[in-house]
Amino acid sequence: xxxxxxxxxxxxxxxxxxxxxxxxxxxxxxxxxxxxxxxxxxxxxxxxxxxxxxxxxxxxxxxxxxxxxxxxxxxxxxxxxxxxxxxxxxxxxxxxxxxxxxxxxxxxxxxxxxxxxxxxxxxxxxxxxxxxxxxxxxxxxxxxxxxxx
Ligand code: GTP
Ligand code: MG
Numbered sequence: 001x002x003x004x005x006x007x008x009x010x011x012x013x014x015x016x017x018x019x020x021x022x023x024x025x026x027x028x029x030x031x032x033x034x035x036x037x038x039x040x041x042x043x044x045x046x047x048x049x050x051x052x053x054x055x056x057x058x059x060x061x062x063x064x065x066x067x068x069x070x071x072x073x074x075x076x077x078x079x080x081x082x083x084x085x086x087x088x089x090x091x092x093x094x095x096x097x098x099x100x101x102x103x104x105x106x107x108x109x110x111x112x113x114x115x116x117x118x119x120x121x122x123x124x125x126x127x128x129x130x131x132x133x134x135x136x137x138x139x140x141x142x143x144x145x146x147x148x149x
Pocket of ligand 2: 116118
């Protein structure tokens with residue numbers, strides 16, 4: 001089953017948005033496979049965002065992600081990578097549609113509350129970076145037949 005890495009960034013944790021964010025993915029019908037609170041070290045933040053290393057905002061981004069605890073999540077379901085990106089909304093919260101997480105809950109690109117993997121390959125890469133094998137739970141909720149045909 002397809003998996004994506006979703007993370008409540010330090011601003012989302014500090015603002016008390018963790019429950020709201022988890023709730024949106026749960027209600028949509030995705031399955032939680034991993035969940036933890038975590039203080040991200042600088043080297044992991046740099047590795048996670050290595051594709052952006054040449055961007056002028058990269059040092060600020062690393063500082064932001066390491067500025068307090070984050071909540072790490074692995075979500076799974078059919079098409080979960082693209083769907084999670086839709087639930088999250090555009091990178092710049094002022095351009096994100098109302099109804100999306102960033103559209104409803106944020107105003108600044110450098111405080112945009114949440115991360116979601118941008119491809120299936122990056123989903124796998126990021127889950128491998130942020131979670132150990134033993135932290136991921138393989139399970140079949142009893143309601144699966146009510147969600148998936
Ligand atoms: P993520 O889900 O966090 O990866 O966001 P994204 O995929 O929507 O955007 P992208 O991967 O291009 O950028 C990663 C993160 O860098 C964004 O979520 C922002 O937090 C930050 N970022 C992107 N562009 C800017 C910018 O122009 N200025 C600042 N300060 N931060 C930026
Ligand atoms: Mg990204």
